[in-house]
Amino acid sequence: RFLRTFPAVQQFIATYPGTGSFAPPLPDGFPLWLRTCHWINFFLLLFMIRSGIQILADHPRLYLNPHCTPGSEWLRLLGPAPLDREYHAKEDTVSLPGWLGLPGIRHSIGLARWWHFVFDTLWLANGILVYVLLFSTGQWRRIVPVSLDVIPHTLSTALQYLSLDFPPPSGWLQYNGLQLLAYFTTVFIASPLALITGVMQSPAIAARLHLATGFLNRQVGRSLHFLVLGYFLLFIIGHVVMVFATDALNNLNHMTLGTNDRSWAGFLVFALILAFTTIAWLLATPLTLKYPRKVQHIGRWVIGGILDRIEKLRPVANYSEKDISPYFWVNGTAPVSDEYKSHLAEGFRNYQLNVGGLIEKPLQLTLAQLRALPKQEQITSNYCIQGWTGVAKWGGVRLKDIMALVRPMPNARYVVFFSFAHGSEKGR
Structure with missing residues (x-):
């Protein structure tokens, strides 16, 4: 407000009031398809953000390097990882309240990913439809500047908002400079960036594009993905605040009914949309925890074909x-059974690998017998579901050599490995 007392600033605002030739006016307002896609986008984004926060909570550290060495993170939501003991990645997870995270309980990233993938897919389909209709109907002119005059108009608009002396409402015909650039950034920069950085985190795509090391590694993508999430969250908050601060009734009629008046009809429609969204928000966590298999089945039905490809x-x-990581996170939890402690004390001298099931020749192999088999070493990159990555050198007996010894039956479909770890899956 103080700046607006200067004559030069007053002249600047008079010359660049906020609207101008940088975008043509569109007298027809907001068509039905645009309003519908807008509210679908709002609904999908909220659940994408919830599940995204849950995914981040499973490894609440962000890095720019591919090795995820403790202490190298640029952002962490926990204290530093203790290096004076064996610290497991599962210990690093953060619990979230059920109203915020989806589903909210600790280390529930599997269910969170299904929510995220399904809503990502629906959001992408909605976004493609918006792109097609924007450019086929001319509505793109509402959010794409056609001249650099948008820059001084944007600065002028920002000054007017910050001084709490708002510019005249013009959204029905033409967005002011600040509105236009905000929508342009959201639709044409943040949204594609969300897609690209999300795809970068796929282990299959990352391995195909060699994103385990180098400047554009998976952790850079993960960090950018989180920043885009933060941008969307701030945009939603700012958008809602400005809708209500600059003439709520008129704005809500624009967004719901496509009318340019100050009746209460648009507010009532908005209230119904908000009530539906709130109910869905509150039910998402309890229903997910009650029917986790249903969530998996729905996710597989929606996106299973894409994931398979x-x-x-x-x-x-x-x-x-030289690519090997200086630190490699330990996954899962440490075994605590008496059997494991006994083997550990003996140096696994009396350990036996038991192979059974749908095989012609059940087998027991001692550690000495395993070491007598051919050993293979390889350097591979690990993309953990929790979000951390690392390159390590592994060595051991090839599975195909074990298979040759036990001869699986024709109807055998899976190999199940059992560890000494505890938990609901009993180390499976």
Whole structure:
């Protein structure tokens, strides 16, 4: 407000009031398809943000390097990882309240990912439809500047808003400079960036594009993805505040009924949309926890075909000794059974690998017998579901050599490995 007392600033605002030739006026207002897609986008984004926060909470650290070494993160939601003991990635997860995270309980990233993937897919389909209709109906002119005059008009609009002396409402015909650039950024920069950085985190695509190391590694994508989430969250908050601060009734009629008046009809429609969204928000967590298998089945039905095709991509990355990470996160939880402690004390001298099930020749192999089999070493990148990555050198007996010894039956479909760890899956 103080700045607006200066004659030069007053002249600047008079010359660039906020609207101008940088975008043509569109007298027809907001068509039905645009209003419908707007509210679908609002609904989908809220659940994408909820599930996205839940995914971040499973490894609440963000890095710019591909090795995820503790202490190298640029953002963390927990204290520093203790280096004086064996610290497991599962210990690093954060619990979220059920009203915020989806589903909210600790280490529920599997269910959160199904929510995220399904709503991502629906959001992408809605976005493609918006793009097609924007450019086929001419509505793109509402949010794409056609001259650089938008810059001084945007600065002028920002000054007017900050001084709490708002510019005249013009949204029905033409967005002011600040509105236009905000929508342009959201639709044509933030949204594609969300898609690109999300795809970068797919292990199959990352392995295909060699994103385990280098400048544009998966962790850079994860960090940018989180920043885009933050942008969308701030945009939604700012958007809602400005809708109510600059003439709520008129704005809500624009957004719901496509009319340019100050009746209460648009507010009532908005209230119904908000009530539906609130009910869905409150039911999402309890229903997910009650029917987790249903969530998985729905997710598989919506996006299973896409995931199957992505998983068939062949990795092309090769790694050398210099690519090996200086620190590699330990996954899962440490075994605590008496059997494991006994083996550990004996150096696994009396350990036996038991192989059974749908095989012709059940087998027991001692550690000495396993070591006598051919050993294979390889350097691979690990993309953990929790979000951390690392490159490590592994060595051991090839599975195909074990298979050759036990001869699986024709109806055998899966190999199930059991560890000494505890938990609901009993180490499976």
